[in-house]
Amino acid sequence: MEKNCIYLDNNATTKVDPQVVEAMLPYLTDFYGNPSSMHTFGGQLAKGVKTAREQLAALLGADESEIVYTSCGTEGDNAAIRAALLAQPEKRHIITTQVEHPAVLNVCKQLETQGYNVTYLSVNNQGQLDLNELEASLTGNTALVTIMYANNETGTVFPIEQIGLRVKEHGALFHVDAVQAVGKIPMNMKNSTVDMLTLSGHKLHAPKGIGALYVRRGVRFRPLLLGGHQERGRRAGTENVPGIIGLGKAAELELLHLEEATKRERRLRDRLEQTLLATIPDCVVNGDPTQRLPNTTNIGFKYIEGEAILLLLNKFGICASSGSACTSGSLEPSHVLRAMGLPYTTLHGSIRFSLSRYTTEAEIDKVIEVMPGIVERLRALSPFKNDDAGWLQGQEQALAHR
Ligand SMILES: *Cc1c(COP(=O)(O)O)cnc(C)c1O
Numbered sequence: 460m461e462k463n464c465i466y467l468d469n470n471a472t473t474k475v476d477p478q479v480v481e482a483m484l485p486y487l488t489d490f491y492g493n494p495s496s497m498h499t500f501g502g503q504l505a506k507g508v509k510t511a512r513e514q515l516a517a518l519l520g521a522d523e524s525e526i527v528y529t530s531c532g533t534e535g536d537n538a539a540i541r542a543a544l545l546a547q548p549e550k551r552h553i554i555t556t557q558v559e560h561p562a563v564l565n566v567c568k569q570l571e572t573q574g575y576n577v578t579y580l581s582v583n584n585q586g587q588l589d590l591n592e593l594e595a596s597l598t599g600n601t602a603l604v605t606i607m608y609a610n611n612e613t614g615t616v617f618p619i620e621q622i623g624l625r626v627k628e629h630g631a632l633f634h635v636d637a638v639q640a641v642g643k644i645p646m647n648m649k650n651s652t653v654d655m656l657t658l659s660g661h662k663l664h665a666p667k668g669i670g671a672l673y674v675r676r677g678v679r680f681r682p683l684l685l686g687g688h689q690e691r692g693r694r695a696g697t698e699n700v701p702g703i704i705g706l707g708k709a710a711e712l713e714l715l716h717l718e719e720a721t722k723r724e725r726r727l728r729d730r731l732e733q734t735l736l737a738t739i740p741d742c743v744v745n746g747d748p749t750q751r752l753p754n755t756t757n758i759g760f761k762y763i764e765g766e767a768i769l770l771l772l773n774k775f776g777i778c779a780s781s782g783s784a785c786t787s788g789s790l791e792p793s794h795v796l797r798a799m800g801l802p803y804t805t806l807h808g809s810i811r812f813s814l815s816r817y818t819t820e821a822e823i824d825k826v827i828e829v830m831p832g833i834v835e836r837l838r839a840l841s842p843f844k845n846d847d848a849g850w851l852q853g854q855e856q857a858l859a860h861r
Pocket of ligand 1: 470471530531532533534560562607609610611636637638639659660661662670
C-alpha cells in the first residue's frame with residue numbers, strides 16, 4: 460500500500476496503533492512460551508494475558524470471565540450462533556436482519572438448509588428496523604435473535620437495548636455483532652440485555668487475527684472449536700498471545716480516546732458530508748441521519764458507478780469503499796443498500812467514507828477538493844445521465860427479479 464495514502468476505509472480495517480505494536484513486541488520475541496504450561500516461563504505470559512483481558516473487559520463494562528478470545532469477528536459470529544442453537548436444541552427459529560454482515564447472513568443461510576427457520580427482518584429506506592416486525596416475529600420457538608449494533612456500510616445504529624427488552628420477553632438468546640460499534644459507542648454490558656457480543660481487533664487499531672466474544676455469565680455456552688481447555692473450555696487452541704496483548708492495549712486506548720475521538724470524527728465527517736452535498740448535484744446520504752456511527756458516511760452519487768469513482772479517488776491516493784470489502788469486486792450491488800430499497804441510480808454509485816482518530820483536516824480538505832471534478836467527469840461519460848425513465852425502470856425490474 461502507498462504510505463502516504465489518505466485512508467478513509469476504516470470500516471474495512473484500521474491502522475495498528477504504534478503503542479499496540481510496542482506492547483506486542485516482547486510477546487513476539489522473548490515471551491514465546493505457552494500460557495498453559497506449568498513452568499514459570501509460561502506463567503509470565505498468563506499474567507500479560509490476564510491484564511489484557513481486564514483491559515478489554517473494561518472497554519465493554521464486562522467481567523473478565525465473560526471474555527472469550529477468538530481469531531476474528533467472523534469466528535465470534537459463527538461461535539455465538541452455534542452456541543445459542545446447541546444450548547437450546549428444541550428451538551428451531553432464528554431472527555436476524557437483511558442487512559447483517561456475511562459472517563452472520565451466510566451462517567443463517569446454511570442453517571436454513573439444516574431445518575432451521577430464519578426470519579430476515581426488513582429495513583426502511585434509512586436502513587432502520589421496525590420493532591413491530593421484530594415483535595410479531597418472536598415466538599416461543601425462537602432460539603436466537605442475532606442483530607448487528609451498527610451497520611458496516613451505512614453506519615446506521617440499531618436500538619440494541621430496545622430490541623433486547625423484546626427478545627428477553629420471549630426467552631430467546633440475544634447476540635449482537637458489535638464489530639463496528641466497539642470503540643465508537645460506549646458499552647456497558649453490566650446494564651445490558653445482550654447475552655453475547657462479537658468484536659474484532661483489526662476494526663479498532665489492533666492487528667488482524669484476534670477478536671473476542673463477550674458471553675454473559677450464566678448463559679449456557681457450547682464451543683465451536685473443541686480441543687484443549689483454553690478460555691475456560693469455551694474456545695480450544697493455544698492462545699494468540701501477541702494478539703491478545705495487542706487487543707488489550709488497543710482496548711485501553713479506545714477507552715481513553717473514545718469521547719474526544721468520536722467528537723472529532725463526527726465533526727470531520729459532517730464537514731465532508733455537508734460540503735459534498737452542497738457542491739455536487741444529485742447526491743444523497745444513505746442511512747439513518749441521526750442514529751449513525753460518528754465516523755461513517757455513505758453517499759450515493761446518482762447516474763455513475765461506485766467502482767469508477769473509487770478508481771479515480773485512488774489516483775489521488777484516496778482509499779474509500781463501495782459496499783463492503785466482502786462484496787466488492789463482485790459488481791453486485793450491496794445487499795444492504797438493496798434492502799433499503801434504494802433506486803437503481805443510487806445503488807450503483809454509492810461510496811462509503813469511514814474515518815478514524817488518525818484522519819486529519821487536510822485529508823478531508825483533499826477529498827472535498829477532488830470529488831466534484833471526479834463526479835462531473837464520470838457523469839459526462841454516463842450512459843444514463845439523462846435519466847431515461849424507461850431504461851431505468853427495466854433495470855430496476857431486472858434487479859427485483861434476481
Ligand atoms: C468486519 C466485520 C465483521 C468480520 O470481522 P473479521 O474480523 O474481519 O472477521 C463482522 N461484522 C461486521 C459488522 C464487520 O464490520
